[in-house]
Amino acid sequence: MRADERVMLGRSGVSVSRLGLGLASVGGMFRPVSEARALATVDRAWQLGVRLFDTAPVYGYGRSEERAGRALRPRRRGDYVLCTKVGRLIEPGGRDTQPIWADPPPGVGPRLDYSRRAVLRSVEDSLRRLGLDRIDVLHVHDPDLDYPTALAEAYPTLAELRDRGTVGAVSLGVNHADVAARFLREAPAPGPDCVLLAGRYTLLDQSGLDDLLPLCVDRGVAVLAAGVYQGGLLAAPHADGDVPPALAERVRTLRAICERHDVPPLAAAIQFPLAHPAVTSVVVGARSPEEITASADLLTRALPPALWSDLRGAGLLSGAAPVP
Structure with missing residues (x-):
């Protein structure tokens, strides 16, 4: 796949x-990124054929x-x-600040608000900061933080914007698959068009399979799989004390199987979600x-079929999980 x-x-x-x-x-998650480096990263993604960009x-x-x-305005919209x-x-x-942002702009911070007025504002x-005339996909971000208002006000407001043609698709941006499944069932028809699911359909966590992904297939809702590298957990060895023992053992087993097949763990991680019919794209940072x-x-990268068989045999893949 390309x-x-x-x-x-x-x-x-x-x-x-x-x-x-x-x-x-490129917004400074965990450590600062210079303006030049941020723009160069988007430019390189463009050269590689990436045409899906997700911000907040x-x-x-x-x-x-x-x-x-700044990076996208020179491109044809x-x-x-x-x-x-x-x-x-x-x-x-x-006051809804988060310590993960390095060197944020002084004097401002986020305030949680899913009301209609706040959504329109x-x-x-966002359009002002972007300097663009439209947004293609709007996610209700972390709706579990105020689920009643997100369902009763944020979603209907975005649905109106979709109906007017102001946005192309309405989505949820979630870290919890059960929240997304509940939202899809409770939102007024036709409901969200897609779900950005972070960290819940990966080699280490397939909880999205329990309910959400089958529901998305049934309703024609697309899934954008994010967090597939598990916050860097698969990128390099971690000390045992850094993660819970059971998870550390799963990571060691996964790495050992990948090494046996001469496959980088990250190659398996980025390709695995795309085998599911609900998953449209993988979004990586x-x-x-x-x-x-x-x-x-x-x-x-071409991966051997035996890799997936061994991962399933080791209990790392659910029996219901399709493989590439």
């Missing part, structure tokens, strides 16, 4: 690349959106799909041109 392969985003009519670039890292107001408290806009999120406003005195603010180049290369 990074530049295009596929329809569920029933939305939006066409996305199989590989997407998540822009949290909370990423670097507006910095990620600003950089996304119809050639890429840009996703951002609603649920947090970036404003003076915002969030979209206006990168803070440098080298990182997104590596992910694109891993996506195209």
